[in-house]
Amino acid sequence: MEKRMGLKVLRLSAVVVAVAGLLLLHSYARSRALPVVRIGDISPAMNFARVRIEGVLESDARRLRSGSVLYVVDDGTGTLAVFSNDAPDGRLPLAGSPVAVSGNLSVGVGNEVRLRAQAVEVSVDDSIPVAGTKLAEITADRKGERMAVVGRVSKVWAPRAGSNSPYKLVLADESGTLEVVHWLADAPSVAVGDVVEIFGTIGVYKDQVQLKVWEAAQIRALE
Known part of the structure; x- marks a missing residue:
C-alpha cells in the first residue's frame, strides 16, 4: 500500500466484519432445522438450548x-x-x-x-379409527354396560409388587378421556401413544367412570 491505513479505519472494518459474521451465524441458526431431542435425554446442562x-x-x-x-x-x-x-x-x-x-x-x-x-x-389424529361410542359419551348412568372403545393411550400406571391395586391406563380421543382398569398379569403391553381397542364393562369408582377389563384378549393394539 502506498499509504498506510489509519488505525480508526482498521477498527471500524473489524467491527463491520464481526457484526456481519454474527448476523450470518444468527440467520443460519434460525433457519436450520432444529434437532429433535428425546425428553429423557434432556438435562439441566442444556439450559437455554433451542x-x-x-x-x-x-x-x-x-x-x-x-x-x-x-x-x-x-x-x-x-x-x-x-x-x-x-x-x-x-x-x-x-x-x-x-x-x-x-x-x-x-x-x-x-x-x-x-x-x-x-x-x-x-396434529389431527387420523390414526384413531372411528368408534361407535366416543369416550365423552360414556357416563355414570351407563354403569354395567359392556362395550368396545377405541383411543390413544395417554397414561399407563402399574401397581407396586404385592399390591391389590389394579393396573390403569387412560385412553383419549377427540372427545375426551376414559380410565381403564384391570388386574391382569398377562395383559398385552401397551405404551403411551399406542392406539388400542378395549372391550370391557362400565363401572364407577369414587364418582369416576371406568372401563373394567377381565380378560387379556379384550385389549388389542391397532397399530
Whole structure:
C-alpha cells in the first residue's frame, strides 16, 4: 500500500466484519432445522438450548391464570412441561393428541427443566379409527354396560409388587378421556401413544367412570 491505513479505519472494518459474521451465524441458526431431542435425554446442562420435541399430550392442555397455555408432553422416554404465550383459537387440545414443540429450554428451582415454546404444532389424529361410542359419551348412568372403545393411550400406571391395586391406563380421543382398569398379569403391553381397542364393562369408582377389563384378549393394539 502506498499509504498506510489509519488505525480508526482498521477498527471500524473489524467491527463491520464481526457484526456481519454474527448476523450470518444468527440467520443460519434460525433457519436450520432444529434437532429433535428425546425428553429423557434432556438435562439441566442444556439450559437455554433451542430444541424440538415430539410426542403426545399426557393430559389436556390448560390455560393458566397468566394467560399462557400449559402442555405436558410425553414421548415415551419422559414428560416435559411446555409453556406457550400463544393460545390456539377454539378448544385446547386433549390428552393423547400428537404434538411437536420448538422452543428454548429453561431450568428453574430444583433443576426443574421446562420448555418455553416458540411454535406448537398439534396434529389431527387420523390414526384413531372411528368408534361407535366416543369416550365423552360414556357416563355414570351407563354403569354395567359392556362395550368396545377405541383411543390413544395417554397414561399407563402399574401397581407396586404385592399390591391389590389394579393396573390403569387412560385412553383419549377427540372427545375426551376414559380410565381403564384391570388386574391382569398377562395383559398385552401397551405404551403411551399406542392406539388400542378395549372391550370391557362400565363401572364407577369414587364418582369416576371406568372401563373394567377381565380378560387379556379384550385389549388389542391397532397399530
